[in-house]
Amino acid sequence: MKQIDYRAAMDAILPSVEKPARYVGGEWNAVQKENVHTRIALCFPDVYEIGMSHLGLKILYKLLNKPDGWAAERVYAPWPDMEARLRERGIPLLSLESFTPLNEFDIVGFSLQYELTYTNLLTMLDVGGIPLRSAERTLRDPLVIAGGPTVYSSEPIADFIDVVVIGDGEETFPELVSRYTELKDSGDLSRDDVLRQLAKIEGMYVPALYTASKSPHHGLLVVDEPEDKTIPFPVRRRVVDINKYPFPSDSPVPAIETVHDRVSIEIARGCVDGCRFCQAGTIYRPVRERDPKEIVKTILNGIESGGYDETSLTSLSTADYTCLEPLVKHLGEELERRKVSFSVSSLRASGVTESLAREIARVRKTGFTIAPEAGTQRMRDVINKNITENDVMRSCSVAFSEGWSAIKMYFMIGLPTETEEDVRGIAELGRKVRELGRREFNKAVKVTCSASYFVPKPHTPFQWCEQEDIESIKQKQRLLRELGRQYRIDVKVHHAETSLLEGVISRGDRNLCKVIERAWRLGCRFDGWTEHFDFDKWMEAFRIEGVEIGPYLKEFPVKESASTSSPLVQLPWDHIDTLVKREFNAREYIKGIKARISPPCELPVKVIDGRPTAIAPSSDEFERVASQPLLCYNCGLECDLTLSREHLEKAYSMHVEVRTYAERTAALKQETSPLIQIQKASGSGKTSADKPTSQERNALRKYRAVFAKLDQVKYLSHLDLTRALPRAFRRAAVELGYSQGFHPMPLIQYGPALGVGLIGENELIDFESPDELAEPDFLKRMNSVLPPGLRFNALEKLTAGAPSLIKTVNRAEYIVQLDAEEILAASRRMIGSEPLFSSLHKHLIDAFLSTDSFILERSHRNKVQRVDVRRYTIRAEVDETSNHLRIVTVISPNGGIKPAEVVAAIYQLTSQEMTTLPSRIRRVRLFFDAEQSVSSIAPAAGGSSNAYGQINGVA
Ligand code: SF4
Incomplete structure (x- = not known):
């Protein structure tokens, strides 16, 4: 084929x-x-x-x-x-x-x-x-x-x-x-x-x-x-210098809403913290940071190139990025001007300073999330999460004072040495945070504690630990839920069976290949999705293949014998060398069980409240402790600590520069940022940020534009289109007006939704812009940044007070291919042959039009709706020359009908045929009844097929 x-x-x-x-x-x-x-x-x-x-x-x-x-x-x-x-x-x-x-x-x-x-x-x-x-x-x-x-x-x-x-x-x-x-x-x-x-x-x-x-x-x-x-x-393992490979700013822009539908950039790889449960902390060591100037450039280019209105900085522990505050400060200013929102992932509780929270709050989109991981100090010391309850409370306090009222905290249950007190500690911490918000900030606070089920991961200090029994985990989940109700905090827990299977497979050996294949043959798919996960089928697969799950969940011996010089027991993944020594992990395991902490390496350390605490360049303490020796645990990677020190000094000077810059800009607003070199938008010669805001302009102008939705783009839903078009305006640097309020929205009004799969040849939008737009320039700019299949064909300026699209459009005209597979199949059922004669088409159409009512049943999400197809059909006729059926339907605020339903009523299509028919239907015209045109740029009656030049000669 x-x-x-x-x-x-x-x-x-x-x-x-x-x-x-x-x-x-x-x-x-x-x-x-x-x-x-x-x-x-x-x-x-x-x-x-x-x-x-x-x-x-x-x-x-x-x-x-x-x-x-x-x-x-x-x-x-x-x-x-x-x-x-x-x-x-x-x-x-x-x-x-x-x-x-x-x-x-x-x-x-x-x-x-x-x-x-x-x-x-x-x-x-x-x-x-x-x-x-x-x-x-x-x-x-x-x-x-x-x-x-x-x-x-x-x-x-x-x-x-x-x-x-x-x-x-x-x-x-x-x-x-x-x-x-x-x-x-x-x-x-x-x-x-x-x-x-x-x-x-x-x-x-x-x-x-x-x-x-x-x-x-x-x-x-x-x-x-x-x-x-x-x-x-x-x-x-191979390790690279990530700065040799700039992060791309021109990745494909998703057609439909994705999980992270924004410009996201990895600002660092690896993590300075040594959390003992964390596999990523081992397999991405050592930490490597991207150049902050490159990050700013990539994000601004990504916004220009993709048309995004949202961006985020990501890494395993973003707060540990040594230049985070200078970076966020510079980005915040640029993004605010561009009306682009901004989020920072994986903030560590001890890393949230007031000024950082203030910068994020300026352009934030998301809630405030931190990951204490455990509810008591003892448990946090076991897992080596170097934060204290004071850190958590201080971060939340900063968040509340900067306007957040919803806090989400991530925890784990089932950790090694965990007691009931540690589990209760999770809810207690949630309660204290809620109280803090209510008492100190007089806020209606929403606190969510999300508790996952600990999985001992290979290559971590906890790789030898037992994975806790599922019944005991479920009991802990019940306890947390009960405490959540008492303390009025939201408690979310993970699906226990899913985490259990994750534990078995992640510590699995080659014997599991046959089990995975068996589970797949039994129908297991998308096992990470609760609605698809079928634990019974997985257990059946283990049973059929004669493999027990117990050995994969139990505690592994660390050494081959009790002797101190005994070699470590080889595990099913030990033929892979992460560069972090197995002996290092074994030492960390023992320290963990004894609840002894290891502060982050590559940073100077100061004893605060009796705890060795790492001091980052963002800290006011940094200058005082910078000359102290840097910590190295001899993990196997052999970091060059001279380079680490140079890096810290550079980061510190950037912090100082930002403080100075902040002072300078307070006095002299016009000064150019030392960090940011703004990229110019191609085509327009200027970025959207260079333009004055709509508030600085006179009244917004209102426009109506005609566009086509063809080829594969026809599979975008109406909702997808409402995301795609504003992005295209941004890419084309055609400025839109925005609504007022906390979340300003672009002022675009869309014509009636076009069903998924239907081609739209002359779709309509109204939009407002502070700019005086000329049609040829608008079409050139927009069409140069649209994906294949989307194309603007005409633009007109509307007079002040012109009626909105919703009030203007009440009819839609469609063309259906009469040689569509579905219609041919129906004809075979009716007369035993195909194609249908034109007289028979006419007969079927006349029969339908002569009825007063034709009721079809629609099912959607287990609900059945009855719709009168005849009532909403204005016209149906065959065009013999082109072998098309032309249909005109009513569009009304109370509902309407789908063109496939009219065809189904005429030709008695099955529901399956009705489902697949839309890809053979085109909407050729939207208009007002009595054949009145929507505007001078909309097509006249008997509208075009594909020839945009025929739209009243405007395009
Ligand atoms: S070599 Fe030393 S400094 Fe580098 S990651 Fe390992 S412990 Fe940290």
């Missing part, structure tokens, strides 16, 4: 699936390449909305699309409804950029963030036409690779992956692609030879080259050292 056929085949199924825009690509900034030699599929085993939010894939997408001849395309997991449709029609899983089947790529790379997406990985391989197991693949199949945090303990998927990439992908991934292409092109190597060569690249783990045997110490399979000494053992 050719590419064009896949698009047509998808058109037949897309109207019948949830959120079809997930599968059609064509987003702004999506990369389309020609003359491609090497195709790389970047796969994310979850839905589009989650995959599109992942920052790592954005970096790789940019990086791998850079070289000539390489094309990186995106593929996400099909939701179960889509998987079923693809299988029914025999359509393979396709990439979003070129609709290429997964098995036609050279390399298929998965980003694995969560163990409960493994069944989706199998779905993607299977629907993509790739054999599930590495052993079943040949050189004609793509090379299946995987990276991401879960691959540091990848034995449960070892049978399915050809090459596991350990470490930062910026260097390893391109190196792997180059080497693989070279080896494959040489043409005289076997697949085994190719895999052996790839295993020699630093950071590559090729599971097929390693065997596994049962450990006498815990009974699980551990990976054996290969006899071939050219195969690495252990496989060492």
